[in-house]
Amino acid sequence: MILTVTLNPALDLTYAVPALVPGATHRVDGVASRPGGKGVNVARVLHALGEPVVAAGLAGGGTGARLRAELAAAGIEEAFTPIAGETRRTVVVAAPTGATGFWEPGPEVTAGEWAAFLAGYPALVRRAALVVLAGSLPRGVPADAYARLVEVARAAGAATILDADGPALRHGLAAGPDLVKPNADELAGLGAPPQRLGARDVVSSHGEAGLVASTSAGSWTAALARPLPGNATGAGDACVAALARAWCGRSRGRSASSTRWRCPRPR
Template identity: 50%
Template sequence: MIVTLTPNLALDVTYELPELRPGHSHRVRAVHARAGGKGVNVARVLRSLGHDVLVLGLAGGPAGEAVRADLDAAGLPHDLAPCAGETRRTVTVVAGGEATLLREPGPAVTAAEWAAVEARIPDADVLVISGSLPPGVEAGAIARLAARDVPVIVDTSGEALVKAAPHAWAVKPNAEELAAVTGTDDPVAGARLLRARTAVVSLGAEGLLAVTGEEVHRVPAPRVVAGNPTGAGDAVVAALAAGAGSPWPELLGHAAALAAAAVLAPVAGSYDSAAYAAFVSSARVRP
């Protein structure tokens, strides 16, 4: 079983528009509302790939109830700890092949509420901790969980990323997040400054890079695709969790292919299965 922990769960609302013009009124073409947060998106992809998953996190207020109801409707097993604050909402506007995100900060979480989340983590084959920390949770909280005896994959940013990197089996920052905490735009140098056991860095349209020990692997994006890129990084994490223990060239090929296929889906946590199969067959990893 693969367990995904989303420290700052959300109710994700996605609006599809023909175009986005700031300062103007818009007619929305389609609306999607469902449980979200990076770890939930990872769990959705893993479930589509045929893996058993368990979703962990905190949920509170009406938005939290909507998250629980959507997870039930999606058939995603979950064990969410209650919190006094209201679960946050995120709004994504997809228009003209680009996505604009509005993220609420999330509820302030007490030490007791966070301890209840940690107590819910069962034995697992892989643990994924994905997303930002909510207000009130100290940056070292993820590092403590990353030191477990199973592969732990961490996708976060800021001080929490720095503290977790030496302990996790793998971390997955994007290039901007890595540069922000290391002060260098060179992703290889940044990964080594992070002292990560393995860092898989999302490079956007340029693909993925993995720095593991003295080895560096690069895989270009299968092709440039237009769509909603908000779930691409979560698809990368899902591929890493699904293939934990496989050789890195094989693992990165699947991760790059799944990320590109996720861009073609309208909402995060989904992917185009036909495109994924086609992209995997063309993936090329360079040492």
């Protein structure tokens, strides 16, 4: 099983409009909603690919209840720790000329709520071969949260993939995750190669230029011959899901031709 952890999930809302005019009232042609946040997106892709997955994290309020209900309705096992604060929403207004996004800041997590998540986390990890830690940290969760979660996973014998940014990424690297998946901006912001900061292996994404993998077994690049058109939102999360699936495929003896991905060996 693959466990995904999303500490700051969101309910993603998309409003379709014929045109977006600042200062005007708009009639919405259509509304779409789906559970979101980086780890949740990874879980959704893995579930669509038929991989056993559990989505965990922190969720609260009516929005959090809706997010959990929509995951359950989609057949995705969820193990979110309830909190009092309201789970955030992301709102995208999509017009023919482009999309405009609005990201809510997310809830404040109390020390007791964070302790409750930590208390339940080891039992989830013991069921998992791999843990994906992804996304931003909500207010109240310590900056070294991912470092602690990596250490608990390692103690339980589970591998870890980390996809984060800023202080959360830097602290997480110090704990030695098996794989990190930064984008070009996140990579540049570190100021040093991730391996020097503690990561074992790195797959970085560079937009249309593709992916660069730097592992203990060697380095590779991969890119599409022709970039795909459309909105690239979520492409990084799909990449993380592919990496997670490949790792688990390797651990189950799946052939390289079926995974089509070189994946780091577990520790």
